[in-house]
Amino acid sequence: MERFGEFVGVRREGFVAEVVLDRPKAMNAVSTGMAVAIAAACEAVGRSDARAVVLSSKHERAFCVGADLKERNSFSDEELLRQRPTARAAYTGVLDLPVPAIAAVGGFALGGGYELALACDVIVAGPGAVVGLPEVSVGVIPGGGGTQLLPRRVGAARAAELVFTGRRVEAAEAHRLGLVDVLAEDAREDALDLAQRIARNSPVGLRAAKRALRLGQGTDLRVGLEVEDAAWRAVAFSGDRKEGVAAFNEKRDPEWPGR
Structure with a gap:
Protein backbone atom coordinates (compact mmCIF):
# COMPACT_ATOMS: atom_id res chain seq x y z
CA MET A 1 0.00 0.00 0.00
CA GLU A 2 1.29 3.45 -0.90
CA ARG A 3 1.11 5.78 2.08
CA PHE A 4 0.04 9.42 2.06
CA GLY A 5 1.02 10.68 5.47
CA GLU A 6 0.19 8.63 8.53
CA PHE A 7 -3.54 8.22 8.04
CA VAL A 8 -4.30 7.47 4.37
CA GLY A 9 -3.16 4.70 2.05
CA VAL A 10 -3.83 3.72 -1.56
CA ARG A 11 -4.07 0.14 -2.80
CA ARG A 12 -4.14 -0.80 -6.47
CA GLU A 13 -5.71 -3.85 -8.06
CA GLY A 14 -5.62 -3.62 -11.82
CA PHE A 15 -7.33 -0.40 -12.84
CA VAL A 16 -9.09 0.06 -9.48
CA ALA A 17 -7.58 2.32 -6.82
CA GLU A 18 -8.72 2.02 -3.22
CA VAL A 19 -8.20 5.08 -1.02
CA VAL A 20 -8.14 3.78 2.55
CA LEU A 21 -8.87 6.00 5.57
CA ASP A 22 -6.60 4.70 8.33
CA ARG A 23 -6.87 6.58 11.59
CA PRO A 24 -8.56 3.90 13.72
CA LYS A 25 -7.89 5.36 17.17
CA ALA A 26 -9.93 8.44 16.22
CA MET A 27 -12.52 6.54 14.13
CA ASN A 28 -11.06 8.34 11.10
CA ALA A 29 -11.90 11.82 12.40
CA VAL A 30 -10.47 14.25 9.87
CA SER A 31 -7.60 16.19 11.41
CA THR A 32 -5.58 18.76 9.51
CA GLY A 33 -2.96 16.13 8.69
CA MET A 34 -5.55 13.65 7.51
CA ALA A 35 -7.23 16.29 5.31
CA VAL A 36 -3.88 16.99 3.63
CA ALA A 37 -3.38 13.26 3.08
CA ILE A 38 -6.85 12.73 1.57
CA ALA A 39 -6.30 15.57 -0.89
CA ALA A 40 -2.85 14.28 -1.84
CA ALA A 41 -4.07 10.71 -2.33
CA CYS A 42 -6.96 11.83 -4.53
CA GLU A 43 -4.68 14.03 -6.62
CA ALA A 44 -2.30 11.12 -7.18
CA VAL A 45 -5.11 8.73 -8.06
CA GLY A 46 -6.66 11.25 -10.43
CA ARG A 47 -3.37 11.52 -12.33
CA SER A 48 -2.98 7.74 -12.56
CA ASP A 49 -4.47 5.28 -15.02
CA ALA A 50 -7.15 4.19 -12.52
CA ARG A 51 -10.58 3.78 -14.07
CA ALA A 52 -12.52 3.56 -10.81
CA VAL A 53 -11.89 4.49 -7.18
CA VAL A 54 -13.18 3.04 -3.92
CA LEU A 55 -13.06 5.17 -0.77
CA SER A 56 -12.98 2.84 2.23
CA SER A 57 -11.99 2.61 5.88
CA LYS A 58 -9.64 0.33 7.77
CA HIS A 59 -11.87 0.77 10.84
CA GLU A 60 -14.68 -1.79 11.19
CA ARG A 61 -16.96 0.47 13.21
CA ALA A 62 -16.53 3.71 11.30
CA PHE A 63 -16.10 4.97 7.80
CA CYS A 64 -15.40 8.46 9.16
CA VAL A 65 -16.96 10.37 12.07
CA GLY A 66 -16.27 13.80 10.57
CA ALA A 67 -14.02 16.64 11.65
CA ASP A 68 -11.59 16.13 14.51
CA LEU A 69 -13.40 18.21 17.14
CA LYS A 70 -10.68 17.56 19.73
CA GLU A 71 -8.17 19.24 17.44
CA ARG A 72 -10.57 22.05 16.62
CA ASN A 73 -11.28 22.67 20.29
CA SER A 74 -7.70 23.88 20.61
CA PHE A 75 -7.93 26.29 17.66
CA SER A 76 -8.21 30.03 17.94
CA ASP A 77 -10.60 31.72 15.52
CA GLU A 78 -7.63 32.65 13.34
CA GLU A 79 -6.32 29.08 13.30
CA LEU A 80 -9.74 27.73 12.39
CA LEU A 81 -9.97 30.17 9.50
CA ARG A 82 -6.48 29.24 8.28
CA GLN A 83 -7.38 25.56 8.37
CA ARG A 84 -10.51 26.00 6.26
CA PRO A 85 -8.85 25.74 2.80
CA THR A 86 -7.04 22.57 3.92
CA ALA A 87 -10.29 20.98 5.07
CA ARG A 88 -12.10 21.97 1.89
CA ALA A 89 -9.31 20.49 -0.24
CA ALA A 90 -10.00 17.02 1.18
CA TYR A 91 -13.65 17.10 0.12
CA THR A 92 -13.03 18.71 -3.25
CA GLY A 93 -10.27 16.17 -3.82
CA VAL A 94 -12.82 13.37 -3.66
CA LEU A 95 -15.47 15.35 -5.54
CA ASP A 96 -13.06 16.20 -8.36
CA LEU A 97 -11.87 12.65 -9.01
CA PRO A 98 -12.17 12.35 -12.80
CA VAL A 99 -13.26 8.70 -12.73
CA PRO A 100 -16.20 6.97 -11.02
CA ALA A 101 -15.83 6.95 -7.23
CA ILE A 102 -17.59 4.58 -4.84
CA ALA A 103 -17.82 5.02 -1.07
CA ALA A 104 -17.75 1.80 0.96
CA VAL A 105 -19.54 2.77 4.18
CA GLY A 106 -19.40 0.25 6.99
CA GLY A 107 -20.24 1.79 10.35
CA PHE A 108 -20.54 5.49 11.18
CA ALA A 109 -20.38 8.10 8.42
CA LEU A 110 -21.26 11.30 10.22
CA GLY A 111 -20.77 14.97 9.43
CA GLY A 112 -17.70 15.37 7.28
CA GLY A 113 -17.49 11.60 7.04
CA TYR A 114 -20.84 11.41 5.29
CA GLU A 115 -19.82 14.38 3.16
CA LEU A 116 -16.82 12.38 1.92
CA ALA A 117 -19.28 9.67 0.89
CA LEU A 118 -21.61 12.23 -0.73
CA ALA A 119 -18.68 13.44 -2.83
CA CYS A 120 -18.54 9.99 -4.43
CA ASP A 121 -20.79 8.88 -7.29
CA VAL A 122 -22.19 5.79 -5.56
CA ILE A 123 -22.50 4.92 -1.87
CA VAL A 124 -22.45 1.24 -0.87
CA ALA A 125 -23.47 0.69 2.75
CA GLY A 126 -23.08 -2.29 5.05
CA PRO A 127 -25.77 -3.44 7.51
CA GLY A 128 -24.16 -1.48 10.35
CA ALA A 129 -23.91 1.80 8.46
CA VAL A 130 -25.18 4.94 10.18
CA VAL A 131 -25.15 8.23 8.27
CA GLY A 132 -26.03 11.80 9.13
CA LEU A 133 -25.08 15.46 9.15
CA PRO A 134 -25.19 16.50 12.83
CA GLU A 135 -23.20 19.74 12.50
CA VAL A 136 -26.00 22.02 13.77
CA SER A 137 -25.79 20.18 17.11
CA VAL A 138 -22.30 21.67 17.65
CA GLY A 139 -23.11 25.11 16.31
CA VAL A 140 -21.92 24.91 12.71
CA ILE A 141 -23.30 23.69 9.39
CA PRO A 142 -22.20 20.94 7.01
CA GLY A 143 -19.18 22.58 5.40
CA GLY A 144 -17.78 19.80 3.23
CA GLY A 145 -20.45 20.04 0.55
CA GLY A 146 -23.35 18.57 2.51
CA THR A 147 -25.80 21.44 2.07
CA GLN A 148 -25.30 21.25 -1.69
CA LEU A 149 -24.77 17.55 -2.39
CA LEU A 150 -27.53 16.15 -0.17
CA PRO A 151 -30.39 18.14 -1.81
CA ARG A 152 -29.17 16.97 -5.20
CA ARG A 153 -29.40 13.41 -3.95
CA VAL A 154 -32.67 13.38 -1.98
CA GLY A 155 -34.42 16.67 -2.75
CA ALA A 156 -34.57 19.97 -0.89
CA ALA A 157 -37.22 19.13 1.71
CA ARG A 158 -35.72 15.80 2.75
CA ALA A 159 -32.26 17.34 2.95
CA ALA A 160 -33.59 20.21 5.06
CA GLU A 161 -35.18 17.82 7.55
CA LEU A 162 -31.96 15.85 7.90
CA VAL A 163 -29.69 18.90 8.19
CA PHE A 164 -31.98 20.80 10.60
CA THR A 165 -32.49 17.84 12.93
CA GLY A 166 -28.96 16.45 12.57
CA ARG A 167 -30.39 12.99 13.15
CA ARG A 168 -28.55 9.75 12.52
CA VAL A 169 -30.04 7.37 9.97
CA GLU A 170 -29.40 3.63 10.03
CA ALA A 171 -28.69 1.58 6.93
CA ALA A 172 -32.18 0.34 5.99
CA GLU A 173 -33.82 3.75 6.31
CA ALA A 174 -30.84 5.42 4.64
CA HIS A 175 -31.32 3.16 1.65
CA ARG A 176 -35.05 3.80 1.56
CA LEU A 177 -34.52 7.56 1.63
CA GLY A 178 -31.78 7.47 -1.00
CA LEU A 179 -29.01 8.53 1.37
CA VAL A 180 -27.09 5.44 0.24
CA ASP A 181 -27.46 3.58 -3.04
CA VAL A 182 -26.66 -0.07 -2.35
CA LEU A 183 -27.10 -2.22 0.76
CA ALA A 184 -24.52 -4.97 1.06
CA GLU A 185 -23.45 -7.59 3.57
CA ASP A 186 -19.88 -6.39 3.10
CA ALA A 187 -19.69 -2.79 1.89
CA ARG A 188 -16.02 -2.89 0.94
CA GLU A 189 -16.25 -6.19 -0.92
CA ASP A 190 -19.30 -5.08 -2.90
CA ALA A 191 -17.80 -1.67 -3.63
CA LEU A 192 -14.60 -3.23 -4.96
CA ASP A 193 -16.62 -5.67 -7.07
CA LEU A 194 -18.62 -2.79 -8.54
CA ALA A 195 -15.42 -0.85 -9.20
CA GLN A 196 -13.89 -3.80 -11.05
CA ARG A 197 -16.99 -4.09 -13.24
CA ILE A 198 -16.81 -0.37 -14.01
CA ALA A 199 -13.06 -0.58 -14.75
CA ARG A 200 -13.62 -3.04 -17.61
CA ASN A 201 -15.03 -0.17 -19.64
CA SER A 202 -13.35 2.50 -21.71
Whole structure:
Protein backbone atom coordinates (compact mmCIF):
# COMPACT_ATOMS: atom_id res chain seq x y z
CA MET A 1 0.00 0.00 0.00
CA GLU A 2 1.29 3.45 -0.90
CA ARG A 3 1.11 5.78 2.08
CA PHE A 4 0.04 9.42 2.06
CA GLY A 5 1.02 10.68 5.47
CA GLU A 6 0.19 8.63 8.53
CA PHE A 7 -3.54 8.22 8.04
CA VAL A 8 -4.30 7.47 4.37
CA GLY A 9 -3.16 4.70 2.05
CA VAL A 10 -3.83 3.72 -1.56
CA ARG A 11 -4.07 0.14 -2.80
CA ARG A 12 -4.14 -0.80 -6.47
CA GLU A 13 -5.71 -3.85 -8.06
CA GLY A 14 -5.62 -3.62 -11.82
CA PHE A 15 -7.33 -0.40 -12.84
CA VAL A 16 -9.09 0.06 -9.48
CA ALA A 17 -7.58 2.32 -6.82
CA GLU A 18 -8.72 2.02 -3.22
CA VAL A 19 -8.20 5.08 -1.02
CA VAL A 20 -8.14 3.78 2.55
CA LEU A 21 -8.87 6.00 5.57
CA ASP A 22 -6.60 4.70 8.33
CA ARG A 23 -6.87 6.58 11.59
CA PRO A 24 -8.56 3.90 13.72
CA LYS A 25 -7.89 5.36 17.17
CA ALA A 26 -9.93 8.44 16.22
CA MET A 27 -12.52 6.54 14.13
CA ASN A 28 -11.06 8.34 11.10
CA ALA A 29 -11.90 11.82 12.40
CA VAL A 30 -10.47 14.25 9.87
CA SER A 31 -7.60 16.19 11.41
CA THR A 32 -5.58 18.76 9.51
CA GLY A 33 -2.96 16.13 8.69
CA MET A 34 -5.55 13.65 7.51
CA ALA A 35 -7.23 16.29 5.31
CA VAL A 36 -3.88 16.99 3.63
CA ALA A 37 -3.38 13.26 3.08
CA ILE A 38 -6.85 12.73 1.57
CA ALA A 39 -6.30 15.57 -0.89
CA ALA A 40 -2.85 14.28 -1.84
CA ALA A 41 -4.07 10.71 -2.33
CA CYS A 42 -6.96 11.83 -4.53
CA GLU A 43 -4.68 14.03 -6.62
CA ALA A 44 -2.30 11.12 -7.18
CA VAL A 45 -5.11 8.73 -8.06
CA GLY A 46 -6.66 11.25 -10.43
CA ARG A 47 -3.37 11.52 -12.33
CA SER A 48 -2.98 7.74 -12.56
CA ASP A 49 -4.47 5.28 -15.02
CA ALA A 50 -7.15 4.19 -12.52
CA ARG A 51 -10.58 3.78 -14.07
CA ALA A 52 -12.52 3.56 -10.81
CA VAL A 53 -11.89 4.49 -7.18
CA VAL A 54 -13.18 3.04 -3.92
CA LEU A 55 -13.06 5.17 -0.77
CA SER A 56 -12.98 2.84 2.23
CA SER A 57 -11.99 2.61 5.88
CA LYS A 58 -9.64 0.33 7.77
CA HIS A 59 -11.87 0.77 10.84
CA GLU A 60 -14.68 -1.79 11.19
CA ARG A 61 -16.96 0.47 13.21
CA ALA A 62 -16.53 3.71 11.30
CA PHE A 63 -16.10 4.97 7.80
CA CYS A 64 -15.40 8.46 9.16
CA VAL A 65 -16.96 10.37 12.07
CA GLY A 66 -16.27 13.80 10.57
CA ALA A 67 -14.02 16.64 11.65
CA ASP A 68 -11.59 16.13 14.51
CA LEU A 69 -13.40 18.21 17.14
CA LYS A 70 -10.68 17.56 19.73
CA GLU A 71 -8.17 19.24 17.44
CA ARG A 72 -10.57 22.05 16.62
CA ASN A 73 -11.28 22.67 20.29
CA SER A 74 -7.70 23.88 20.61
CA PHE A 75 -7.93 26.29 17.66
CA SER A 76 -8.21 30.03 17.94
CA ASP A 77 -10.60 31.72 15.52
CA GLU A 78 -7.63 32.65 13.34
CA GLU A 79 -6.32 29.08 13.30
CA LEU A 80 -9.74 27.73 12.39
CA LEU A 81 -9.97 30.17 9.50
CA ARG A 82 -6.48 29.24 8.28
CA GLN A 83 -7.38 25.56 8.37
CA ARG A 84 -10.51 26.00 6.26
CA PRO A 85 -8.85 25.74 2.80
CA THR A 86 -7.04 22.57 3.92
CA ALA A 87 -10.29 20.98 5.07
CA ARG A 88 -12.10 21.97 1.89
CA ALA A 89 -9.31 20.49 -0.24
CA ALA A 90 -10.00 17.02 1.18
CA TYR A 91 -13.65 17.10 0.12
CA THR A 92 -13.03 18.71 -3.25
CA GLY A 93 -10.27 16.17 -3.82
CA VAL A 94 -12.82 13.37 -3.66
CA LEU A 95 -15.47 15.35 -5.54
CA ASP A 96 -13.06 16.20 -8.36
CA LEU A 97 -11.87 12.65 -9.01
CA PRO A 98 -12.17 12.35 -12.80
CA VAL A 99 -13.26 8.70 -12.73
CA PRO A 100 -16.20 6.97 -11.02
CA ALA A 101 -15.83 6.95 -7.23
CA ILE A 102 -17.59 4.58 -4.84
CA ALA A 103 -17.82 5.02 -1.07
CA ALA A 104 -17.75 1.80 0.96
CA VAL A 105 -19.54 2.77 4.18
CA GLY A 106 -19.40 0.25 6.99
CA GLY A 107 -20.24 1.79 10.35
CA PHE A 108 -20.54 5.49 11.18
CA ALA A 109 -20.38 8.10 8.42
CA LEU A 110 -21.26 11.30 10.22
CA GLY A 111 -20.77 14.97 9.43
CA GLY A 112 -17.70 15.37 7.28
CA GLY A 113 -17.49 11.60 7.04
CA TYR A 114 -20.84 11.41 5.29
CA GLU A 115 -19.82 14.38 3.16
CA LEU A 116 -16.82 12.38 1.92
CA ALA A 117 -19.28 9.67 0.89
CA LEU A 118 -21.61 12.23 -0.73
CA ALA A 119 -18.68 13.44 -2.83
CA CYS A 120 -18.54 9.99 -4.43
CA ASP A 121 -20.79 8.88 -7.29
CA VAL A 122 -22.19 5.79 -5.56
CA ILE A 123 -22.50 4.92 -1.87
CA VAL A 124 -22.45 1.24 -0.87
CA ALA A 125 -23.47 0.69 2.75
CA GLY A 126 -23.08 -2.29 5.05
CA PRO A 127 -25.77 -3.44 7.51
CA GLY A 128 -24.16 -1.48 10.35
CA ALA A 129 -23.91 1.80 8.46
CA VAL A 130 -25.18 4.94 10.18
CA VAL A 131 -25.15 8.23 8.27
CA GLY A 132 -26.03 11.80 9.13
CA LEU A 133 -25.08 15.46 9.15
CA PRO A 134 -25.19 16.50 12.83
CA GLU A 135 -23.20 19.74 12.50
CA VAL A 136 -26.00 22.02 13.77
CA SER A 137 -25.79 20.18 17.11
CA VAL A 138 -22.30 21.67 17.65
CA GLY A 139 -23.11 25.11 16.31
CA VAL A 140 -21.92 24.91 12.71
CA ILE A 141 -23.30 23.69 9.39
CA PRO A 142 -22.20 20.94 7.01
CA GLY A 143 -19.18 22.58 5.40
CA GLY A 144 -17.78 19.80 3.23
CA GLY A 145 -20.45 20.04 0.55
CA GLY A 146 -23.35 18.57 2.51
CA THR A 147 -25.80 21.44 2.07
CA GLN A 148 -25.30 21.25 -1.69
CA LEU A 149 -24.77 17.55 -2.39
CA LEU A 150 -27.53 16.15 -0.17
CA PRO A 151 -30.39 18.14 -1.81
CA ARG A 152 -29.17 16.97 -5.20
CA ARG A 153 -29.40 13.41 -3.95
CA VAL A 154 -32.67 13.38 -1.98
CA GLY A 155 -34.42 16.67 -2.75
CA ALA A 156 -34.57 19.97 -0.89
CA ALA A 157 -37.22 19.13 1.71
CA ARG A 158 -35.72 15.80 2.75
CA ALA A 159 -32.26 17.34 2.95
CA ALA A 160 -33.59 20.21 5.06
CA GLU A 161 -35.18 17.82 7.55
CA LEU A 162 -31.96 15.85 7.90
CA VAL A 163 -29.69 18.90 8.19
CA PHE A 164 -31.98 20.80 10.60
CA THR A 165 -32.49 17.84 12.93
CA GLY A 166 -28.96 16.45 12.57
CA ARG A 167 -30.39 12.99 13.15
CA ARG A 168 -28.55 9.75 12.52
CA VAL A 169 -30.04 7.37 9.97
CA GLU A 170 -29.40 3.63 10.03
CA ALA A 171 -28.69 1.58 6.93
CA ALA A 172 -32.18 0.34 5.99
CA GLU A 173 -33.82 3.75 6.31
CA ALA A 174 -30.84 5.42 4.64
CA HIS A 175 -31.32 3.16 1.65
CA ARG A 176 -35.05 3.80 1.56
CA LEU A 177 -34.52 7.56 1.63
CA GLY A 178 -31.78 7.47 -1.00
CA LEU A 179 -29.01 8.53 1.37
CA VAL A 180 -27.09 5.44 0.24
CA ASP A 181 -27.46 3.58 -3.04
CA VAL A 182 -26.66 -0.07 -2.35
CA LEU A 183 -27.10 -2.22 0.76
CA ALA A 184 -24.52 -4.97 1.06
CA GLU A 185 -23.45 -7.59 3.57
CA ASP A 186 -19.88 -6.39 3.10
CA ALA A 187 -19.69 -2.79 1.89
CA ARG A 188 -16.02 -2.89 0.94
CA GLU A 189 -16.25 -6.19 -0.92
CA ASP A 190 -19.30 -5.08 -2.90
CA ALA A 191 -17.80 -1.67 -3.63
CA LEU A 192 -14.60 -3.23 -4.96
CA ASP A 193 -16.62 -5.67 -7.07
CA LEU A 194 -18.62 -2.79 -8.54
CA ALA A 195 -15.42 -0.85 -9.20
CA GLN A 196 -13.89 -3.80 -11.05
CA ARG A 197 -16.99 -4.09 -13.24
CA ILE A 198 -16.81 -0.37 -14.01
CA ALA A 199 -13.06 -0.58 -14.75
CA ARG A 200 -13.62 -3.04 -17.61
CA ASN A 201 -15.03 -0.17 -19.64
CA SER A 202 -13.35 2.50 -21.71
CA PRO A 203 -11.27 4.94 -19.63
CA VAL A 204 -12.04 7.69 -22.12
CA GLY A 205 -15.75 6.91 -21.98
CA LEU A 206 -15.83 6.71 -18.18
CA ARG A 207 -14.16 10.08 -17.69
CA ALA A 208 -16.39 11.77 -20.27
CA ALA A 209 -19.55 10.18 -18.84
CA LYS A 210 -18.68 11.35 -15.33
CA ARG A 211 -17.94 14.84 -16.58
CA ALA A 212 -21.29 15.01 -18.39
CA LEU A 213 -23.20 13.69 -15.37
CA ARG A 214 -21.56 16.15 -13.00
CA LEU A 215 -21.67 19.25 -15.21
CA GLY A 216 -25.27 18.60 -16.23
CA GLN A 217 -26.55 18.59 -12.64
CA GLY A 218 -28.40 21.72 -11.66
CA THR A 219 -28.84 22.93 -15.24
CA ASP A 220 -32.02 22.88 -17.27
CA LEU A 221 -32.54 20.09 -19.79
CA ARG A 222 -31.42 22.04 -22.85
CA VAL A 223 -28.16 23.10 -21.21
CA GLY A 224 -27.64 19.56 -19.95
CA LEU A 225 -28.09 18.17 -23.45
CA GLU A 226 -25.43 20.60 -24.73
CA VAL A 227 -23.09 19.39 -21.98
CA GLU A 228 -23.79 15.83 -23.08
CA ASP A 229 -23.17 16.66 -26.74
CA ALA A 230 -19.83 18.25 -25.92
CA ALA A 231 -18.82 15.14 -23.98
CA TRP A 232 -19.94 12.93 -26.87
CA ARG A 233 -17.88 14.93 -29.34
CA ALA A 234 -14.85 14.58 -27.08
CA VAL A 235 -15.01 10.77 -27.26
CA ALA A 236 -16.58 10.10 -30.66
CA PHE A 237 -13.27 10.17 -32.52
CA SER A 238 -11.12 8.62 -29.80
CA GLY A 239 -9.06 5.48 -30.05
CA ASP A 240 -11.28 3.93 -27.39
CA ARG A 241 -14.40 4.43 -29.53
CA LYS A 242 -12.73 2.85 -32.55
CA GLU A 243 -11.49 -0.09 -30.48
CA GLY A 244 -14.86 -0.56 -28.78
CA VAL A 245 -16.75 -0.74 -32.07
CA ALA A 246 -14.14 -3.07 -33.59
CA ALA A 247 -14.18 -5.39 -30.57
CA PHE A 248 -17.97 -5.54 -30.65
CA ASN A 249 -18.03 -6.53 -34.30
CA GLU A 250 -15.20 -9.02 -33.87
CA LYS A 251 -16.88 -10.53 -30.78
CA ARG A 252 -13.85 -10.07 -28.51
CA ASP A 253 -12.93 -8.13 -25.40
CA PRO A 254 -11.66 -4.64 -26.15
CA GLU A 255 -8.09 -3.61 -25.46
CA TRP A 256 -8.56 0.04 -24.60
CA PRO A 257 -5.83 2.43 -25.80
CA GLY A 258 -7.11 5.00 -23.30
CA ARG A 259 -6.95 7.94 -25.68
